[in-house]
Amino acid sequence: MRWVAWFVIAAAAGISLTASLGHASRYLKYIPGGHTGGHLLVTLVLSLAANLGFADSVVRERRLGIPGVTALVLGVVTLEELSQRWISTRAVQTEDLLANTAGILTGALVAWWLRSRRER
Numbered sequence: 001m002r003w004v005a006w007f008v009i010a011a012a013a014g015i016s017l018t019a020s021l022g023h024a025s026r027y028l029k030y031i032p033g034g035h036t037g038g039h040l041l042v043t044l045v046l047s048l049a050a051n052l053g054f055a056d057s058v059v060r061e062r063r064l065g066i067p068g069v070t071a072l073v074l075g076v077v078t079l080e081e082l083s084q085r086w087i088s089t090r091a092v093q094t095e096d097l098l099a100n101t102a103g104i105l106t107g108a109l110v111a112w113w114l115r116s117r118r119e120r
Contacts, residue, residue, distance in 0.1 A: 001052050001053045002053045002054070004049060004052075004053060005049040005050055005052065005053025005054060006053070007049075008045060008046055008049035008050070009046065009049070009050065012042055012043075012045075012046045015042055016080060035096075036095055036096070036099045037099075039096050039099035039100050039103065040099040040100075040102055040103040040106075041103065042103065043073075043077055043099070043100045043101075043102075043103030043104045043107065044103035044104070044106050044107040044110075045107065046073060046077070046103075046104070046107065047069075047070060047073050047103065047104040047105075047106070047107025047108050047111070048107035048108075048110050048111050049107075050069050050072075050073050050107075051066050051069045051070065051073075051107065051108055051111035051112075052111050052114065052115070054069050055068075055069050055111065055115070057069075066108055066111055066112050066115070067108075069108075070104060070105070070108040073104050073107075074100075074101065074104050077100050077104060078097065078100070081096055081097055081100060
């Protein structure tokens with residue numbers, strides 16, 4: 001599952017880069033909710049993949065778990081969003097931060113649900 005998580009992380013980074021270059025906007029018409037829906041969808045899939053792939057990882061003899069992975073994803077995505085302040089083609093928007101947070105938390109809940117079903 002880790003290779004899938006790495007693939008999704010790379011895809012999310014690619015989507016972010018294409019958005020910075022202005023190429024992603026032509027595809028937003030296909031996503032329910034447009035721009036905001038795109039943020040929610042990308043971060044939901046990113047959070048789900050990262051949690052399923054890395055929740056069992058151990059750092060300094062402690063298992064990350066879903067809360068740890070979710071906090072890491074939330075931190076990185078928030079920093080990426082805030083870095084847009086210094087990119088001339090991008091802008092920091094509160095609605096993007098809220099959609100990202102909702103997507104990340106929803107992905108974490110789905111990962112928790114899937115893991116709890118697998119453990120039964």
